[in-house]
Amino acid sequence: xxxxxxxxxxxxxxxxxxxxxxxxxxxxxxxxxxxxxxxxxxxxxxxxxxxxxxxxxxxxxxxxxxxxxxxxxxxxxxxxxxxxxxxxxxxxxxxxxxxxxxxxxxxxxxxxxxxxxxxxxxxxxxxxxxxxxxxxxxxxxxxxxxxxxxxxxxxxxxxxxxxxxxxxxxxxxxxxxxxxxxxxxxxxxxxxxxxxxxxxxxxxxxxxxxxxxxxxxxxxxxxxxxxxxxxxxxxxxxxxxxxxxxxxxxxxxxxxxxxxxxxxxxxxxxxxxxxxxxxxxxxxxxx
Amino acid sequence: xxxxxxxxxxxxxxxxxxxxxxxxxxxxxxxxxxxxxxxxxxxxxxxxxxxxxxxxxxxxxxxxxxxxxxxxxxxxxxxxxxxxxxxxxxxxxxxxxxxxxxxxxxxxxxxxxxxxxxxxxxxxxxxxxxxxxxxxxxxxxxxxxxxxxxxxxxxxxxxxxxxxxxxxxxxxxxxxxxxxxxxxxxxxxxxxxxxxxxxxxxxxxxxxxxxxxxxxxxxxxxxxxxxxxxxxxxxxxxxxxxxxxxxxxxxxxxxxxxxxxxxxxxxxxxxxxxx
Numbered sequence: 074x075x076x077x078x079x080x081x082x083x084x085x086x087x088x089x090x091x092x093x094x095x096x097x098x099x100x101x102x103x104x105x106x107x108x109x110x111x112x113x114x115x116x117x118x119x120x121x122x123x124x125x126x127x128x129x130x131x132x133x134x135x136x137x138x139x140x141x142x143x144x145x146x147x148x149x150x151x152x153x154x155x156x157x158x159x160x161x162x163x164x165x166x167x168x169x170x171x172x173x174x175x176x177x178x179x180x181x182x183x184x185x186x187x188x189x190x191x192x193x194x195x196x197x198x199x200x201x202x203x204x205x206x207x208x209x210x211x212x213x214x215x216x217x218x219x220x221x222x223x224x225x226x227x228x229x230x231x232x233x234x235x236x237x238x239x240x241x242x243x244x245x246x247x248x249x250x251x252x253x254x255x256x257x258x259x260x261x262x263x264x265x266x267x268x269x270x271x272x273x274x275x276x277x278x279x280x281x282x283x284x285x286x287x288x289x290x291x292x293x294x295x296x297x298x299x300x301x302x303x304x305x306x307x308x309x310x311x312x313x314x315x316x317x318x319x320x321x322x323x324x325x326x327x328x329x330x331x332x333x334x335x336x337x338x339x340x341x342x343x344x345x346x347x348x349x350x351x352x353x354x355x356x357x358x359x360x
Numbered sequence: 361x362x363x364x365x366x367x368x369x370x371x372x373x374x375x376x377x378x379x380x381x382x383x384x385x386x387x388x389x390x391x392x393x394x395x396x397x398x399x400x401x402x403x404x405x406x407x408x409x410x411x412x413x414x415x416x417x418x419x420x421x422x423x424x425x426x427x428x429x430x431x432x433x434x435x436x437x438x439x440x441x442x443x444x445x446x447x448x449x450x451x452x453x454x455x456x457x458x459x460x461x462x463x464x465x466x467x468x469x470x471x472x473x474x475x476x477x478x479x480x481x482x483x484x485x486x487x488x489x490x491x492x493x494x495x496x497x498x499x500x501x502x503x504x505x506x507x508x509x510x511x512x513x514x515x516x517x518x519x520x521x522x523x524x525x526x527x528x529x530x531x532x533x534x535x536x537x538x539x540x541x542x543x544x545x546x547x548x549x550x551x552x553x554x555x556x557x558x559x560x561x562x563x564x565x566x567x568x569x570x571x572x573x574x575x576x577x578x579x580x581x582x583x584x585x586x587x588x589x590x591x592x593x594x595x596x597x598x599x600x601x602x603x604x605x606x607x608x609x610x611x612x613x614x615x616x617x618x619x620x621x622x623x624x625x626x627x628x629x630x631x632x633x634x635x
Binding site: 079080084085088091092095096097100103104106107108110111112205206207230231232239241242243266268269270271272273274275276277278279280281282283308311312313314315316318319321322323326327329330331332333334335336337340341343344346347350 | 543
């Protein structure tokens with residue numbers, strides 16, 4: 074662990090990146106601030122700041138682009154650094170990691186080869202999201218690669234409530250691939266939930282699930298409907314499954330760690346225990 | 361001072377399943393704070409073997425001397441050194457507490473769990489760390505209790521007991537059947553403090569025992585509310601649990617904790633007053 078000499082600058086930068094990467098959703102700024110104080114060298118923090126992109130895109134950070142809730146994702150990255158494309162508005166924006174703002178908003182480039190499929194999915198998804206999330210950010214990307222249409226859906230909602238000591242996020246990503254002529258699409262989904270509760274403690278929920286299915290996509294509207302149906306069904310099942318796991322943990326797992334009370338259903342009789350031990354010791358000494 | 365605020369804040373945000381790595385990184389980054397970090401940041405407990413008594417014991421800062429750790433069973437350091445040994449009166453209290461907490465640990469955690477108690481001198485009294493480690497055999501889930509009790513004795517007056525307890529736990533749901541890959545883990549720590557005065561006639565073992573038991577029962581109850589209630593409720597705020605399903609509406613956290621609360625308060629009301 075700690076040696077007699079200070080560690081190298083490269084190691085310090087590595088450590089800074091590791092801490093920032095592990096920041097819970099909604100606590101990015103606080104963690105960066107802590108790391109800044111502990112590094113004591115802003116030049117090193119600047120070197121480590123390439124991890125900001127990784128953290129924001131892992132978390133699908135939501136950002137307001139002309140009134141639309143856009144997301145910072147790897148799929149939407151234009152330069153692998155801080156410029157992103159929002160398919161909803163068709164605009165490029167520069168994401169300011171520390172303030173969470175979008176600046177330099179400019180027209181982006183749309184891949185028109187996949188646009189009818191993409192737009193249909195975006196429209197169908199909007200209805201689903203409004204019905205199932207109190208708020209949300211989303212992005213539906215589309216591209217045509219030779220004969221294959223690739224659509225990627227990113228969904229995110231969060232609740233950041235530091236005054237009440239908690240932050241949480243739900244996110245999911247769905248990739249849809251099929252031939253331009255239509256037919257069957259392979260849909261792969263990954264859903265994640267994280268919650269951090271920190272009143273007089275540090276308690277975290279981390280859960281992840283991947284799933285996949287073959288979905289019929291004969292035309293944009295029908296395809297969109299079927300994909301959204303699969304997304305909705307999967308997300309509902311996942312959420313109900315988590316709730317079920319909680320019930321199981323509380324009823325079984327927790328009890329097998331520590332009982333609420335001894336099997337006698339009474340608290341320990343410490344007076345009796347103490348006398349028994351004294352008695353036993355006296356016996357051992359006299360025999 | 362600013363540094364320890366930052367280290368404390370940072371460690372309270374890191375996921376606890378990777379705690380050792382983050383703590384190691386922090387010590388490397390701030391070597392001047394090493395002692396402070398190692399004693400202030402609670403980590404899951406490690407275990408060593410007492411070869412002489414053929415028993416395991418828990419290792420922590422309170423039984424450490426250099427790179428060696430003292431076993432509460434044989435009172436010997438492993439690896440062997442002529443290290444600090446508690447004076448005879450404290451060693452007697454330490455042996456007594458170890459015996460009493462072995463029974464307590466069996467009753468609440470089962471015989472697979474391990475406990476160790478270490479006692480040392482403090483200004484105006486003594487301190488004891490009561491450590492318990494449990495690992496559920498089938499699931500690998502873990503529970504670590506770190507109780508640090510300070511006892512201040514005053515001539516002709518009740519003794520003052522100050523307890524700080526941290527419980528670290530990690531529970532995971534194993535991956536499901538082939539096809540869908542899934543993972544779920546709830547883990548972390550809760551820390552609580554309590555101070556009480558007790559007449560010394562009842563004896564330290566009884567006073568310490570009752571306080572630790574009440575504290576751990578209280579934390580366990582709060583854990584139900586936080587681990588299984590709060591974190592779940594936050595998720596259900598973020599995405600609506602769909603209405604119109606065949607399942608019942610999810611019970612609120614308050615309802616879930618209600619059963620244990622009622623049972624426990626009934627038993628506590630029947631407890632014998634301290635003589």
